[in-house]
Amino acid sequence: MRPVLLSGHERSLNQIKYTPDGDLLFSVAKDKNVCAWFTSNGERLGTYHGHQGAVWTVDVSPNTRLLATGAADNNVKLWNIKTGECVKTWGFPTAVKRVEFSEDGTQLLAVTEKRMGYLGTIVVYDIRYGEDLSDQTDEQSLRIECERSKATVAAWSYLSKYIIAGHEDGTVSQYDAKSGELLLDAEVHDDGYQVNDLQMSQDRTYFITAGKDKQAKLVTCRDLEILKTYKADTPLNTAAITPKKDFVILGGGQAAMDVTTTSARQGKFEARFYHKIFEDEIGRVRGHFGPLNTIAVHPQGTAYASGGEDGYVRMHAFDKPYFDFMYEVEREQARR
Amino acid sequence: MAPTFDTLSDHDFDDVDEEEIDFSDLRAQYDVRRDQGLDTFVVIDGLPIVPAENKSKLVKFLLKKLNTVGNTSEDAILMPMNDQNMSDGFAFVEYETPEQAAAATKHLHGAALDRRHTLAVNKLTDIDRYGREGRIDDEYEPPEIEPFHEKEHLRSWLGDPAARDQFVMFRGDNVGVFWNMKKDPPEPVVDRKHWTQLFVQWSPQGTFLASIHQQGVQLWGGPMFSKQKQFPHPFVSLIEFSPGERYLTTWSNQPISVEEGKTSLTIEEEGKHIVIWDIVTGKPLRSFVAHDLTPPPGPEGEAPPKKKVQWPAFKWSSDEKYVARMKQHESLSIYELPRMNLLDKTSIKIEGIMDFEWAPSSPRREGIKTYEQLLCFWTPEIKSNPAKVGLMSVPSKEIVRTRNLFNVSDVKLHWQSEASFVCVKVDRHSKSKKSLATNLEIFRVREKGVPVEVVDSIKDTVINFAWEPKGDRFVLITAGEVVPGSNVAAKTAVAFFCPEKAKGGGIGNFKLIRTVDKKNSNGIYWSPKGRFVVVATVAVQQHFDLEFWDLDYEGEKAEAEKELSANLMSMNIQEHYGVTDVDWDPTGRYVVSSASVWTHQMENGYHMYTFSGVLLSENPIEKFKQLLWRPRPPTLLSKEEQRNIRRNLREYSRDFDEEDRYAVDIANTAIVEERRRLLEEWDAWVRMVKEDVKAEREELGIPDPKEELELQRIRSAASEEEQVVEELVEDVIEESEEFA
Secondary structure: OOOEEEOOOOOOEEEEEEOOOOOEEEEEEOOOOEEEEEOOOOOEEEEEOOOOOOEEEEEEOOOOOEEEEEEOOOEEEEEEOOOOOEEEEEEOOOOEEEEEEOOOOOEEEEEEOOEOOEOEEEEEEEOOOOOOOOOOOOOEEEEEEEOOOOEEEEEEOHHHOEEEEEEOOOEEEEEEOOOOOEEEEEEOOOOOOOEEEEEEOOOOOEEEEEEOOOEEEEEEOOOOOEEEEEEOOOOEEEEEEOOOOOEEEEEEOOOHHHOOOOOOOOOOOOEEEEEOOOOOEEEEEOOOOOOEEEEEEOOOOOEEEEEEOOOOEEEEEOOHHHHHOOOHHHHHHHHO | OOOOOOOOOHHHHOOOOHHHOOOHHHHHHHOOOOOOOHHHEEEEEOOOOOEHHHHHHHHHHHHHHHOOOOOOOHHHEEOOEOOOOEEOOOEEEEOOOHHHHHHHHHHOOOOEOOOOOEOEEEEHHHHHHHHOOOOOOOOOOOOOOOOOOOOOOOOHHHHOOOOOOEEEEEEOOEEEEEEOOOOOOOEEEEEEEOOOOOOEEEOOOOOOEEEEEOOEEEEEEOOOOEEEEEEOOOOOOEEEEOOOOOEEEEEOOOOOOOOOOOOOOOHHHOOOOEEEEEOOOOOEEEEEOOOOEOOOOOOOOOOOOOOEOOOOOOEEOOOOOEEEEEEOOOEEEEEEOOOOEEHHHOOEEOOOOOEEEEOOOOOOOOOOOOOOEEEEEEEOOEOOEOEEEEEEEEOOOEEEEEEEEOOEEEEEEEEOOOOOEEEEEEEEEOOOOOOEEEEEEEEEOOOOOOOEEEEEEEOOEEEEEEEOOOOOOEEEEEEOOOOOOOOOOOOEEEEEEEEEEOHHHOEEEEEEEEEEEEEOOOEEEEOOOOOEEEEEOOOOOOOOEEEEEEOEOOOOOOHHHOOEOOEOEEEEEEEOOOOOEEEEOOOOOEEEEEEOOOOOOOOOEEEEEEOOOOEEEEEEOOOEEEEEEOOOOOOOOOHHHHHHHHHOHHHHHHHHHHHHHHHHHHHHHHHHHHHHHHHHHHHHHHHHHHHHHHHHHHHHOOOOHHHHHHHHHHHHHHHOOOOOOOOOOOOOOOOOOOOO
16 A cells, blocks of 8 residues: 655644545644635645634535534534635634534534633534525524533534533533434443544444543444444544445544653554454554544545544555455355 | 552452541551550569468568569559458559560460469459450350361472473563463453552462562462461561471561551560461561661762661571571671571671671581581681681581682672582682682582582672582683773673592582683573573663573583583573563473563563573563562482483374474364364355345445446546557666665
């Protein structure tokens, strides 16, 4: 796998996202810029200017017309992908850590940070796709306050039925996406170890979480039942599920402040591949020289990209051995 | 939360509630003592009953006896008279100090005054405490004899059918004992929270596990590690077992302050640092004040280096009959067990003595039939006298061999495990004291007259030396000179030595087999059975290699080495980042390298290798502190039986190989079965969820976004009049290596 190196950011990456077709990749970093890249050759399509602080999160609407971003300047912005214009800005009292479109694109959720005097919240806006994309509502269709432990990440389940949120204390909770009522609460990660990432499977019936407790978990949306556990030897920042093959990709690494000495050794800054069903580690991809902050997988499952603390995005196209790799029992099943 | 020593039980390994904490030790320490002042009084019973006229005569007679243990006077003896002007057979005596009173109760109680009268001496406070009205029954009730309890089998682990070994692991707050499972995760025997406060230690033959607490030492044993014996030495921080597990030495830097009646410590132990205990009875045998090692007088103008604790303070002879302690620069005191009396009632004056070592097993010198133990000591140059190394026979205290040495800066004594040789490593300085060189002087203890062989002087300083256990070969590491001003440690060289083959099966002169230089190694770890040795670089930040050597390689031997009794071969090289310790299991089958949080915080945990350096498993463990293999007692098989086993090894190994293969087969089948099950479960789950979601979707009338998208795409494609087909073709024009 020869990676394509995207060096358009000056500071550490926060999130990357493929478009549903997989032709473009969006990346956001601490340097306030949003970049769009061609996935075929790694050329930069353009940037979206407007945020005044580190951009924490990005998402693409399913029809690839709108881009949503959330940043440390306390704003959520909607962009016209084609023109690069900012069509809407929603202001909040605190920074925005996560945004995500629902599966039909009609709703957008945003997770806001907890700060002195403000609770962490999850808010939902209805999104319109008219001729004029700037025609958006200022009214929140839902507002959930996280009183016990602030939410760090959140995502929509299948049918936009639930909002699943990961919390600072390691728990994952399930809210009714209509009423905002807390339905379920599960201790998924070790107590006190933050959930750093939460990514849905393609059909949004289950999801993967990456925890500071060096574990990633596969959890069902409906009952928050833990299906699988993947153990690593380093705190995890991100985890993704690969379509086509039954793998998961985990990323993390000792944060710079936690490394006591500068040893010449690799600081575990590798992307780790695990078998989704058997929970075994099957491979690693190295290359970053800082912790991995975000991993995204191409929607067709043909490539993946990772963004690191080192300011680089590395795009990898999977090659033949990746697709050929099978456990004996899988081969057995495929033959049947 | 530490469990208190007195109430230590399995329950205490759970988290302790604030209210359940036992403060009795603190309370005991700070409680006001009311009896103060009466401690100097004793009550003497069993005296003859005399009329008033004879009273002073009796008192005088008694006084002689009483003054043997302390100081008292006629005035301090109060002998009450009754109505008939006769004495009642008892007296009160006041001594000068409580210690003397205590000594009187200890030594005079039960002593005969004359032929018909036996003294009963008790402390006044004891009479008050135990003899007050109502505390004594008039009727004699025989004490209840406890029914016989069968003792646990303390060596049951040796009966493991697979002959596995155990090890104890201390990480975080937990201590666990595990069976070694080679490649697989170890199987726990017990795992307890807060089992120890400082560290754990096995007894030398593996019978007991010692845990160290603020209140003392606790020994554990038996199949499930139940409590065995306690040694209440407060604030103990160092312990040492005797080689045969009969005695235990404990040390604390705080002098003991004794409170009578609370523990088995008596006034004798007051103010002492070191206690030697009998493990069977759990009682102290004798206690001592520590004397620190006085630092060697440094060059003038420099601050003297800090005093160091001399540990082990007491060194045991191999058969536990003697234990010795030296007072550096002055003398050596040898004590006889089990009474702990000073041998011949006097310490041996050895001017300037710097260090000594007992022979690690009973020596067999040629022509010596009588019982003896040997110890080796050395003294530095004093004025015009040369430095000396001496070999002393005990109990005769005869010096059987000495050797004079010149220009000595330091000496280290290394006994071979069977006491056949003692290697004296002499660091010598040149006249100008600028350069150092090392001499090895090997005393051949078993040969007549104890000849000394000098191994050619080695230019560099020897930083480590180790004999092959039960063998006659050794490894040493030398360090070159450090380049002044550089931070990099000097490169080291590893040298292997063995004796030449001599006629008639004797042991020839020691010769160098090979030197491997440009290394960083600093540790030598012989297999406990000999032959194999691991040379490693431990506790160094930049280097962390382990090299596995075989000294009896079964392949071709170099022509030049034909005369040597070894065939050296490097079997494997491994790396373990941050390694701090290397330990062989007691059978010499496995090696564990570990990185302890006591030394650094990076990548703590342990690796397991086979004897030949094949990595079996890597186990990163957070806050890993200690891993200690459980030692095994010496084998009960005779030499003959051992030889037979070695001869038939092939047959045995066939059986074991068969067993191993079988186990692997079973495991493999189990893994495949398990995977098959997981795969089927997963597929079933995915199918079920898919159907459920589909049904729900139809019920709610929500279209599938994916299908919707497809439709949209087709529609938009149809509506666009002009279609722009853009094709991106990627050509690799030039390929260059990427540096990231």
